Amino acid sequence: MAIPDEDVARVRAATDIVALIGEHSALKRQGRRFVGLCPFHNEKTPSFSVNAELGLYYCFGCQESGDAITFVRSLEHLDFAEAVRRLADRAGITVRDDVRETQRRRRLAPLLEVMERAVDWYHEVLLSSPEGGPARDYLRSRGYDGEVVRKFRLGWAPDGFDSLARHLSVPSEVLSESGLGFVNSRGRQQDAFRARVMFPIFDASGKAIAFGGRILPPAPASAGASSSGEARGPKYKNSPEGSLYSKRRVLYGLNWAKQEVISTGEVVVCEGYTDVIGFHIAGVPRAVATCGTALGEEHFRLLRNFAKRIVLAYDADSAGQAAVGRVYEWERQHQVDVFVARLPAASDPAELASSDPDALRSAVGEAVPFLRFWVERILQGVDMTSAEGRAKGAERAVAAVAEHPNPLVRDQYLMWVADRCRIDPALLRGSEARPSGGGSAAAPDRAGHSDAVVLGRRTPPEASRVSLLPSPSLEALSLVMHRRDDVGARLSPVLFLEQRERRAFEALQSHSDLHAAIADSDDDVAELLTRLAVEEPVADFEGVLVQLVREATRRALASLQAQARQLVGDGPELATLAAQVAEVRRDLDLLEVPSSAVSAADRLLAWLAGREVDMP
Numbered sequence: 001m002a003i004p005d006e007d008v009a010r011v012r013a014a015t016d017i018v019a020l021i022g023e024h025s026a027l028k029r030q031g032r033r034f035v036g037l038c039p040f041h042n043e044k045t046p047s048f049s050v051n052a053e054l055g056l057y058y059c060f061g062c063q064e065s066g067d068a069i070t071f072v073r074s075l076e077h078l079d080f081a082e083a084v085r086r087l088a089d090r091a092g093i094t095v096r097d098d099v100r101e102t103q104r105r106r107r108l109a110p111l112l113e114v115m116e117r118a119v120d121w122y123h124e125v126l127l128s129s130p131e132g133g134p135a136r137d138y139l140r141s142r143g144y145d146g147e148v149v150r151k152f153r154l155g156w157a158p159d160g161f162d163s164l165a166r167h168l169s170v171p172s173e174v175l176s177e178s179g180l181g182f183v184n185s186r187g188r189q190q191d192a193f194r195a196r197v198m199f200p201i202f203d204a205s206g207k208a209i210a211f212g213g214r215i216l217p218p219a220p221a222s223a224g225a226s227s228s229g230e231a232r233g234p235k236y237k238n239s240p241e242g243s244l245y246s247k248r249r250v251l252y253g254l255n256w257a258k259q260e261v262i263s264t265g266e267v268v269v270c271e272g273y274t275d276v277i278g279f280h281i282a283g284v285p286r287a288v289a290t291c292g293t294a295l296g297e298e299h300f301r302l303l304r305n306f307a308k309r310i311v312l313a314y315d316a317d318s319a320g321q322a323a324v325g326r327v328y329e330w331e332r333q334h335q336v337d338v339f340v341a342r343l344p345a346a347s348d349p350a351e352l353a354s355s356d357p358d359a360l361r362s363a364v365g366e367a368v369p370f371l372r373f374w375v376e377r378i379l380q381g382v383d384m385t386s387a388e389g390r391a392k393g394a395e396r397a398v399a400a401v402a403e404h405p406n407p408l409v410r411d412q413y414l415m416w417v418a419d420r421c422r423i424d425p426a427l428l429r430g431s432e433a434r435p436s437g438g439g440s441a442a443a444p445d446r447a448g449h450s451d452a453v454v455l456g457r458r459t460p461p462e463a464s465r466v467s468l469l470p471s472p473s474l475e476a477l478s479l480v481m482h483r484r485d486d487v488g489a490r491l492s493p494v495l496f497l498e499q500r501e502r503r504a505f506e507a508l509q510s511h512s513d514l515h516a517a518i519a520d521s522d523d524d525v526a527e528l529l530t531r532l533a534v535e536e537p538v539a540d541f542e543g544v545l546v547q548l549v550r551e552a553t554r555r556a557l558a559s560l561q562a563q564a565r566q567l568v569g570d571g572p573e574l575a576t577l578a579a580q581v582a583e584v585r586r587d588l589d590l591l592e593v594p595s596s597a598v599s600a601a602d603r604l605l606a607w608l609a610g611r612e613v614d615m616p
């Protein structure tokens with residue numbers, strides 16, 4: 001973890017935050033700021049602001065804020081050290097790592113390198129060797145042109161015993177640890193993938209970490225078409241899990257889909273490599289696939305920084321089974337909405353992409369909330385022409401509806417089911433038995449949370465860019481930030497009457513570096529500082545100072561006056577008070593404040609003098 005602070009500061013200084021964010025959103029200069037559409041939430045009018053000089057960003061729509069490191073962390077789901085390293089790589093800077101991390105990276109580096117070489121080699125074999133011919137024909141028959149093959153860096157693993165191993169010529173352990181090969185029982189080096197179309201799997205940042213290999217469909221019976229027809233193994237084979245690859249943590253295609261997922265806030269989750277490619281071909285470039293495992297917790301963690309809306313595009317039968325019982329939990333925990341694309345029966349995205357791309361696109365465009373999909377499936381499964389069938393359908397549908405955590409949603413579905421099944425809604429409401437034990441959602445919490453989520457962060461207010469800096473104290477803070485040298489020394493914490501603003505000023509005073517000030521502040525103050533950093537101060541300092549002092553003096557004197565009235569007659573205490581007023585008065589002189597405030601202090605002092613108090 002421990003990257004030294006100086007190194008973090010160097011990385012920050014070397015990072016052009018406008019260029020960095022510009023890779024995700026087009027930014028336009030506006031005065032000293034840059035503005036654009038927020039990469040963190042879906043919007044039509046820009047409410048995202050970047051201050052290049054200070055290296056900070058703030059979104060007035062969803063309140064995301066921070067510096068280059070925060071930006072990379074949020075977008076790429078990295079921890080602090082990883083984000084710093086990512087930016088360091090980008091800027092060509094070396095940071096001093098802790099020992100364990102250095103060791104880990106040193107161990108993985110040769111594996112990543114050998115994976116990259118394997119991707120290249122398989123790709124080359126597919127594109128230009130005679131052995132790749134049948135695979136090229138197969139891919140062409142699926143509608144993959146050269147562009148698709150190159151984009152997804154597809155390859156062909158020839159049907160040799162150790163062709164890849166001989167090409168790579170690296171130690172046997174590297175081959176085993178990367179999952180590319182193994183030593184067989186006779187002690188001979190062997191390739192893991194043979195006679196397969198290769199789909200390289202990349203992590204979100206685009207590093208090759210594994211492969212999925214598919215056998216070719218049996219060639220039409222012709223002489224000598226297949227050299228190893230028997231025992232070719234399963235249709236798909238994946239790299240084994242290892243130090244590079246864990247299928248629970250990887251989504252195939254995220255590296256290509258990321259941009260589009262971020263800009264639309266939506267990700268399409270499907271089951272296979274060819275489904276992902278099919279979606280790309282059909283013009284839906286925001287699809288990812290789980291790699292031979294069910295969609296789970298870790299996948300959601302990976303996705304939640306990219307997408308608010310998750311559209312499941314499984315074939316019709318597996319969609320419900322894949323998710324039922326866990327969807328609402330995921331929605332709540334990760335603040336996403338889960339939808340289901342209704343694909344025509346007995347079709348998967350890969351087929352549909354070539355047979356009817358319009359149908360595929362509209363299935364995603366018209367995806368329905370998970371519960372709607374589930375209830376429809378139930379009603380499709382019964383005979384709706386008979387009274388008994390409709391009753392059975394209603395019963396099962398009610399049980400499904402009861403799983404939903406929000407009572408308002410449940411009630412609307414009940415009415416809908418009642419309508420479809422021609423049953424009195426009151427009857428259904430009565431039978432909406434709470435799941436008695438074993439239900440997936442605990443009863444006490446089921447009412448409130450999902451509404452709170454909808455009204456909270458998830459749906460930011462429509463980019464209303466509130467005019468900022470409505471008060472002199474905020475103007476002052478902003479001036480301190482932007483013109484620290486000429487204004488910082490002329491302000492004092494007492495001029496900030498609000499707790500949060502005062503703490504923000506103190507943080508600025510005690511840190512020469514804005515980023516350090518933000519890092520050391522609590523969330524409240526950090527948010528305020530970041531927001532101000534992306535705003536231009538508009539007022540002139542003298543005017544702001546006068547207003548601040550006037551207000552602070554007015555309040556100080558009012559409170560002193562109130563105290564004085566209570567203390568009439570009490571000599572020593574009045575003397576203390578007089579000393580305080582005199583101090584305020586001196587401050588006023590020092591700060592060159594307007595005469596009205598000064599005269600208020602003078603009147604107070606005169607009044608105290610009239611009480612025969614020892615004047616300081």
Ligand SMILES: [Zn+2]
Pocket residue numbers: 038039040041048059060061062063064
């Ligand atoms: Zn935003």
